[in-house]
Amino acid sequence: MIYDVKNETLPREDMEALQLRRLKSLCERVYANVPFYKKKFDEKGVKPQDIKTLKDVSLLPFTVKQDLRDQYPFGMFAVPKDQIVRIHSSSGTTGTATVVGYTKRDIENWGELVARCMMAAGASAADTVHNAYGYGLFTGGLGAHYGAEALGATVVPMSGGSTRRQVTLLKDFAPDVICCTPSYALFLAETGLEMGIDIRELPLRIGIFGAEPWTNEMRADIEKKLGITAIDIYGLSEIMGPGVAIECAAAQDGLHIQEDHFLAETIDPVSGEPVGPGEEGELVFTTLTKEGIPLIRYRTRDLTTLNYTPCKCGRTTVRMRRVTGRSDDMLIIRGVNVFPSQIESILIDTEGLTPHYQLIIERQGNLDTLEVQVEVNEALFSDEIKSLQRVESKVMKNIKEFLGVTAKVKLVEPKSIERSLGKAKRIIDNRHKD
Incomplete structure (x- = not known):
């Protein structure tokens, strides 16, 4: 089923x-209403009338997250404040928060786009959606909520936290769809078993997961432990929130970008030059319809490829490969580039290990060290020490062989790594601490 046949099959x-x-x-x-962009255009010597073809987008300036921080709080708004009906914001944990404003039409468009996504995932108006994304300034909760309502579905606005109660409501309310982060889905499955509730036996059939990178190995683990189809949804607060792109249930082969609202490019993250279809690059978005805070060529730092081949589901929109790493998420350990997702794939492929892990980076003298802490399952934990040592050695060998970096591997007992109710905290980088 396709929610908006006209625009999704152009x-x-x-x-x-x-x-x-x-x-x-x-x-x-933006040239007329946003002083920041007028200055940027003028510095590049480009005027709005210079845009005659889509390729001319390369004439336009990039926008980066720091620009939004520098214009905090409302410097990027393109409409008067009295036309803004909602404000969302990032947490600001790594610097000044980024602020995003929405007009009434922006909110309506957002709901429609998330509804498109939910239908692509296999949901319908007859379904009940358990929404475990956090409500508040984070865009996930309200974005999924408005989308489910636009679809006509019944929404359970659970938000994050209260994990045992979430499991109880999954059993009592029998929803068909769950929305949350992938790491939290695994935590729900784990908590359910502690409570004597196997989520695989519930009516739940679809999970719509986003807000953090996750691998195909983690997808397989989620589908096995929850007994559902796990669908990847993509979005970011600066562009809109969830609903920018999603996998379709028919193929699960790349995420359909809502191209009538977002112009997507991929560029070389170092040079900024465009890369061709199918070549990996940094994803860049221009918001074509946003009124409150439209953005020109926003650099997401997410690494992906673009595929323009029409999908078997009938949609003709370009598909982006699932994001498993970010250009600013990459670790450089003794000159070797390592993405957390690469280590995650090795861990999940190792029998006896769980998807709960942390990467701890230290500096000893002038050298960086990497320690991988990963939880074992109950069966391996109860095994003899020699078995644990063999698994540690195997993982160390695989990380060295496949990634070219030496890492210390430490197996830790079940449930000892702190669970996140939102995005999982995978990296602890102590190199720059006093």
Whole structure:
């Protein structure tokens, strides 16, 4: 089923014509209404009327997260404050918070796009959606909520936390769909077993997971432990929130980007030059319809590829490969580039280990060290010490062989790594601490 047949199945020529019209209008709006962009355009020597083809987007300046921080709180808004009906914001834990404003039309569009995503995932108006994304300034909770309502589904606005109660309600309310982070889904399954409730035996059939990178190995683990189809949804607060792209249940082969609202590019993260379809690059978005805080060529730092081949589900929108790493998420250990997702794949492929792990980076003298702490399951934990040592050695060998970096591996007892109610904290980098 397709929620918006007209816009999700447009021929490529018609989609690009629509995008160009909206891009031209966007450039005129931000040049006239956002001093930040007028200055950026002028510094590059580009005017709105210079945009004559979609390829001309490369003439436009990039926007980065620091720009939003520098314009805190409302410097990026393109409409008067009295037209803003909602404000969302990042936590600001790594610096000044980024602030995003929405007009009434922005909120309506957001709900429609998330509804599109939910239908692509296999949900329908007849379903009940258990929404365990956090409500508040974080975009996940309200984004999923409005989307489920636009779809016509019944929403259980659970939010994050109260894990044992969540499991009880999954049993009592019997929802068909759950929305949360992938790591929290595994925590729910684990908690359920402690309570004598096997989520696999409940009516739950679809999980819509986002807000953190996750691997195909983790997907398989979730589907096995919850007995559901696990669907990857993509979004980021600066662009809109959840609903920018999603996998379809028909293929689970790349995430369909809502191209009538977001113009996607991939660039070389170092040079900033465009890369071709199918080549890995940093994902860049231009918001074609946003009124409150439209963004030009926003650098997401997410690494992916773009596939323009129409999908077997009938949608013609470009698909992005699942994001498993970010250019600013990459660790450099003694000159070797390592992504947490690469280590996660090795851990999940190792019998006896769980998906709960942390990477601890220290500096000893002038050298960086990496320690991988990973929980074992109950069966391995109760085994003899020699068995644990063999598993540690095996993981160390695989990390060295496949990633080219030496890591210390420490197996820890079940449930000893702190569970997150939102995004899992995978990396503890102590190199720059006093």
